[in-house]
Amino acid sequence: MRVPLFPLSTTLFPEGLLPLKIFEPHYLAMVKKALNEKTPFGVVTLTQGSETRVAGQQVGFSDIGVLAHIESFEEIKPNLFFLLCKGVERFTVLSKAQESSGLWVAEVSVLPADAPKPIPKELQEAADKLGKVIVSFQKHHIKAQEMPFTQPYRLDDCGWVANRWCEMLPLNPSQKELLLSQNNPRLRLDLVNDILDEIQISIQFPNG
Numbered sequence: 001m002r003v004p005l006f007p008l009s010t011t012l013f014p015e016g017l018l019p020l021k022i023f024e025p026h027y028l029a030m031v032k033k034a035l036n037e038k039t040p041f042g043v044v045t046l047t048q049g050s051e052t053r054v055a056g057q058q059v060g061f062s063d064i065g066v067l068a069h070i071e072s073f074e075e076i077k078p079n080l081f082f083l084l085c086k087g088v089e090r091f092t093v094l095s096k097a098q099e100s101s102g103l104w105v106a107e108v109s110v111l112p113a114d115a116p117k118p119i120p121k122e123l124q125e126a127a128d129k130l131g132k133v134i135v136s137f138q139k140h141h142i143k144a145q146e147m148p149f150t151q152p153y154r155l156d157d158c159g160w161v162a163n164r165w166c167e168m169l170p171l172n173p174s175q176k177e178l179l180l181s182q183n184n185p186r187l188r189l190d191l192v193n194d195i196l197d198e199i200q201i202s203i204q205f206p207n208g
Helices: 025-037 121-139 158-168 173-181 185-198
Strands: 002-008 017-022 041-048 060-077 080-098 104-110
Touching (some): 002 025, 002 060, 002 080, 017 025, 025 060, 025 080, 041 173, 060 104, 060 173, 121 158, 121 185, 158 185, 173 185
Parallel strands (some): 002 041
Antiparallel strands (some): 002 104, 017 080, 041 060, 060 080
């Protein structure tokens, strides 16, 4: 499967939401094609360089990423798009090349989706803490479109709970790559739970 790539300083996980502001010409063209053909693009995590193109700058990114579908689109002006994207399947990069426009394209292999796995007793606290985060957002009257994740809230599933924590936790790119690469959602949640035991979570609300 051949897809355009969007290297970002953030990491997208399956079923995660990703707001994007698009203004660079090669990404504007990528988005227009994705909208017209209803096709995804790949989001990969930057390990070197910046999100915006800089002449002569070396760019490095992870070999594992997530396909993103455009959920909503707003053209603010001819050269400025606002998107809301949603993560779908994970993939690994088999080969990559940068076009003259600056756009990266890759041959990728899509990885199997997480199999549903119930939360084991020893990891229930991680699900309970996430439930409390959701309740906190609701108590602050955060609109559904401003929530960091969408319903249904599958607090009984290892993969869903792990992925939502992976998006929120203050982790470096190598840590997020490690978590995203885990094919066993139970193991991914186990790793997340260890991190939760070590840090304190501060919730940031869109309305301040």
